[in-house]
Amino acid sequence: xxxxxxxxxxxxxxxxxxxxxxxxxxxxxxxxxxxxxxxxxxxxxxxxxxxxxxxxxxxxxxxxxxxxxxxxxxxxxxxxxxxxxxxxxxxxxxxxxxxxxxxxxxxxxxxxxxxxxxxxxxxxxxxxxxxxxxxxxxxxxxxxxxx
Numbered sequence: 656x657x658x659x660x661x662x663x664x665x666x667x668x669x670x671x672x673x674x675x676x677x678x679x680x681x682x683x684x685x686x687x688x689x690x691x692x693x694x695x696x697x698x699x700x701x702x703x704x705x706x707x708x709x710x711x712x713x714x715x716x717x718x719x720x721x722x723x724x725x726x727x728x729x730x731x732x733x734x735x736x737x738x739x740x741x742x743x744x745x746x747x748x749x750x751x752x753x754x755x756x757x758x759x760x761x762x763x764x765x766x767x768x769x770x771x772x773x774x775x776x777x778x779x780x781x782x783x784x785x786x787x788x789x790x791x792x793x794x795x796x797x798x799x800x801x802x
Contacts, residue, residue, distance in 0.1 A: 681725060681745050684787045685716060693774055700765050709754055713747035714762050717754065719778060720746075722788055729759045 675682065690712045697711045717732050725742065726732040736742055736753035743753060754762075763771050782788040 675741065675744065679741075679745075681723060681741075684723060684782065684785065685745055687785050687787075688778065688781050690715065690778075692777065696770055696774060697766055700767075700770075709758065709762070710747055711762070711766075714754065714759070715774060715778060716746040717759065718763075718775065719782070722779065722782065730756045733759065 693711050693715055701708055717736070718729070720726045720732050720735075720742070721728060726735055732742075733754060733756040736746065736748065743749070743751065748754075766774075779788060
């Protein structure tokens with residue numbers, strides 16, 4: 656499994672890091688989560704040959720963004736990552752090379768349903784334990800009802 660974490664930071668990213676507050680809510684949440692269980696679970700889905708893959712921890716951080724109120728959908732995550740250097744840095748995309756919406760779908764399919772949901776359940780359980788996700792908000796359907 657090839658994940659290059661020794662990439663040169665862009666000037667914009669360096670400025671973002673300098674301005675990022677230590678009490679940034681997303682930074683606090685990501686710093687509090689134990690992501691170390693992810694690479695061993697997904698390494699079997701990667702080949703040592705071929706192009707360098709996105710770091711699976713970075714991809715899973717992206718999957719958490721809608722739950723944390725940073726985006727509305729994975730399409731929204733991909734759009735925001737293109738220009739939001741704060742999200743790029745906090746998710747671990749240090750060179751500006753960010754995933755497209757299709758990349759998220761491909762990774763989800765590649766990791767297979769059972770592994771993907773096992774990881775997401777573990778991450779969401781950690782977020783609930785931290786109080787970052789409270790379960791107070793419930794999805795609301797805005798479909799029209801003829802009365």
